[in-house]
Every structure is written in C-alpha cells, then in structure tokens.
Amino acid sequence: MSSLDEPPNRVITALGLLALVLVWVLDLGTVQPNRIVSGTGYGLFDAAGWFGAVTVSVGLCALMALAILPLRRRYALLGVLLTLALTALPDLLVVFTSAHLPRESPYARTAVGAGFWSLLFLLVLMLIEVVGRLRLGRRGQLGILVVILAGWALLVRQGGLDSLSLMREFESRPDEFLQALRAHLALALGAVAISFVLAFALVLKMMRSEGWRRPVFGVVSFLQTIPSLALFGLLIAPLSALTAAFPVLQGLGIRGIGWAPALLALIAYSLLPMVRNTFVALTEVPEAVIDAGRGMGMTERQLFLQARLPLAMPVIIEGVRITTIQAMGLTAVAALIGAGGFGTFIFQGLGQAAMDLVLLGALPTIGLALAADVVLSALATALQPRPAAVLQHKRTSSG
C-alpha cells in the first residue's frame, strides 16, 4: 500500500445525495386496511420516527463523508459500513410496522414503499462500486452477500417482518410457493438440459459437415426472433391437434396448454445461445494445441476429450449461463399457458390487482435468475484451464 491518500470518489457522493433526497421525498411504507384496498403512505419521518430518520440521514452523510475526506483505507471502511447498513436495512421496516400497524384489525398489513426500495437499490449500487474499487475476488463478494442475506434471514425467522403483506401472501400459500418453485426449476432446468444435449449433437454434426452450419444457425436464430408469447401461442394449436389425433398422448399429460408447449418453446429459445457458444468454443481452440496433441500421438478421440473439450469448457458454460438466465425469465411467461411456476403468482396477482402477490412471483423469478448467474459464473471461472507453467509463475511472483 502506498502512503498516498486514495482519491475522493464522486460516484458514492452522487449516489448518497440521490438516496438522501429520495428517502425524504418518497413514502417509506404504506399501511393497508386489507389486501386489495390501497393504503396510506408514510414518509421517512412519520414512518420511522425521529430516531430512525436521524439514523438514516446521518448514515448516508457518513457514507458521503467517507467518500470525500482524505483517507487512506477509504474503500475498506466504506465496504464495512455499507455491508452493515444493508444488513440492518429491514429493521427500518420493523420499526415502521411496530409503530403504525393497527393492532385491532387482523387484515391490516404493511407494504414496502418506493422510498425503501430506492434506498435499498442505491445502497446496493454503492456496494457494487466499492467492491469494484476494492478488487474483491469472487470469494470476498460471496462473503458480503452471505453476511447480508444471513442478517435478513435471521430477522424473518424472528418474525419481525410478519405483518409485511409480502410475507402474508407467502404465509397464506406456503405449499403453493414450494410447488411453484419446483415447477419453475423443473421446467427451466429441464429445457436447459435438453437443449444442451441437442445443441452438442448439432455442433458435432456441424463440425464434421460444413453444409450444416448455415441452415442450423439460420433456424436457431429464426426461433430466437419469435417473441415468447407468440411462440407459446403458436405451439398450442398443433399440440391440441396432435393430442386430439392420438389420445394416448393425453395420458402422458401432453396437452395444447400446460407444460408440453412451454417446454418445447423454452428448448427452442435455448438453442441459439447454446449452439452459438458451443460451436465457437469448440472450433476456436488454437490449431497449434491440436497439432501438438497429434504430434504426441493422441488419437482423434483423445484429442477431443483431453484437449478440445477442456479448453472449450469455459465458453460452453458461458452459453449455459446465458441460456439458464433466459429460461428462468421465460418460464414465468409460460405460466400464461398454464405451465405453473412463479409466473402463476405474477399473473394471478395482476388479475386480482393484488400487488404483493405480483411481488411474490416477480421477486423469486429475479432471485432465481441472479442465482443462476452467480453459480454458473463461478463454475466457468473454476473450469478455466490453468496450465502448470502459469500456476508456477503466479506462485513465484506472488511469493
């Protein structure tokens, strides 16, 4: 570490200022007399009392001060403070509900307001900025995430957030929630797995015969261009016709609506990113490597399994990552044709104008997409082939 101060950070200052304005202008939360009726909003001061309002404001000012003042370990301090702030953030909601939820009406519930969401969003942005400046590795990032999520989980377990309407919606249908989770994962991951096998077979064929390349790419990019709602819709008619003609299929659960057209459409969408990445990965392995292997007397089979495939793996996994994120989102749309999953809550909630049911579907959908991103990026990094020479060089230079 140099003895010079780290230069001031304008990004944190700007975000902090914005957060301070928004948290005072927007409603922190609302209280609803029941599920459907829209509630009354409470600003920061009314919602959290003077103590809460002062804590939030002073906290944000402290972040901005840390970003500007001449400091040596600016980002480490900011990182710790931001992690603490995010971990403690839901406590603001606990304070709010304990002060404002009417005890006598069992249907009353509290909802999270735009002010709280803005504060959460801007704090996350600040944390992303700080983590970037600190050049934290994947392990450090995961550590921060675990701390924050553990804090939230503890609060939920203690029942501090039970009166939140989001929690109420969950508690009135825990079985449905688990079933939706299972259906969502089965559909999305099933489509990804099947398209992976299909894409791999197609790419092997394309590598052998060049005549296959153009038509395969043409078809898969054509499929990707068709909007999801249209593709789901277009598959309904042929599948119903098929099951009408062959009643045996109905016994298998295949119908015009339901999981069958959803799975077909999801596979169709997954093919483009999967084929593209697998093809690029396998064909762009440096010829010198293959020649060297051949010179060592490796058979074609060995060349493929021991040289080409391991080198191509990170790019192939990248294709799986893009496909999985995409499939998690599209599965939510598939609820429209009765495929189940978290989309069911979203569209039910929209139909009943029950906003917290919408959130109960939308937030886990986003969560699954982000989780897929985290897990598969980590896998891609772990599979990065590291030649022995590079490792040795690293060891000597860092030691």
Place this chain on the structure above:
Amino acid sequence: MRTWRTPILWLAVLLALVLGMEALEPLFRLIQPDTQGVIYRRESFLFLLGNHVLLVLVSATIGTLAAVAGGIFATRPLGRDFLPLVSQIASIGQTFPPVAVLALAVPVLGFGEGPTLVALVLYGLLPVLRNTLAGLDGLDPAVTEAARGMGMSARQVLFQVEIPLAGRVILAGIRTSVTINIATAAIGSTIGARTLGDPVIAGLVNGNTAYVLQGALLIGLLALMTDSLFEALENVWARRVASPQPVA
C-alpha cells in the same frame, strides 16, 4: 434496392394479414369449430399493431438516446469515474427477466400503457448502453489520437470518428433491445397495454385457440419484419463506414 427486399416482403405479409384476417375465417373455423366468434373483434388488428409499434418505437427512441448519452458521458474525462459502475449496471440489469421488470412496474405505477412504456424504456436501454460502452471504450486509442493530432476538437473526434466507428456495435445493441421490447410489449397486454398480445391473452382466458393464433401470428411477423429491417440497416451502415471517405 436488394437490401430492403426482405423487410418489405415481411411488411407486406404483415399488413395483408392485419387487413385481411376476416378472409381467413373459414380456416380459423376449422381450428375452433364450436365457437361463435373465431375472429378477434374487440379492437381492430390495425389499431393493436399501431399501438404496439408506437410503444416499441417511443421506448426505443427514449432508451437509445438515454443509453447513448450515458455511454458517452461515462467514456469522457468528466464521467470516467462512473464507467465501472455504469458497465456493471448494464450487465447485471440484463440478468433481470423482462417479465419481472414489467410486473414490478405495476405496484409502482399502476396499470396501462404508461407503466409498460417505463418498463420497456428501462429494460431496453441496457443492451444499448452495454454496446455503446463496448463500442466507444473498445476503440483503438491510436485512432482518436491520430484524429486529435490532425487538429480535431474533442467534439469533432466524438461525432466524426468515435460514433461512426462504434455505430455498428451500437446499432446491434438497438437491435437486441427492440427485439426484446417487441416481445415484452406483447406481454404488456397482461398489465393493460393494448397491443397485439391482447388477442393471445383473450384467447387463453376464453379457451379460444383461434384468437391465440391470430395474435401470435401477427406478433411473430412484426418481430421478423423488424429483425430483417435491422439486418438491412446494419449492411447499409457497414458499407457506408467501410467505403473510403475523407474524414472532415
């Protein structure tokens, strides 16, 4: 003229179907024999198409302007500090499923075309932003240095060198964004935006496969037409920039 042949062809098919859906009534009657109405008549297809295109067009214009402006800001000396965060937002934001963004717009903004438009703008600017950053930040510094050495001002370098060279990448971003938004606008029917998704949703709710098919066909054709239009635009741009031209 060859360049524009495919989009014009798709447009012709799309318009023919929009205006002549009635003529296909016997065909849809085959699919849906036991229902009275087999052609969706709650709104005219032309109105739904117009509204759908308008939503995508307005959101693409706002989103592109905002994203390109943001991309330029983050690559100038004034905004360099923001570059890492902005590029992080562009890549993390795309992990959010479009349908979830659409659903989240409702609790905040309510039902209708407005919230749909906001969701389309927010989601649509991410691919453009990412590509603008990639295009501007990925330029060979030697090129901009040469331009500056020729006596060009910072503004001239931006508009006469950087943007034309990054243009193709930015255009590809706009193409991705518009493709996603055509699909998302169709789902916007579920939050009260009147688009070509309406017949699909109405058909799914009432068990009328003919409605579903009509909506799905038109949405699909609109997407294919737009995609081929961008293909043509990209070719034209490539020819313009590649052809030797005296710069300034």
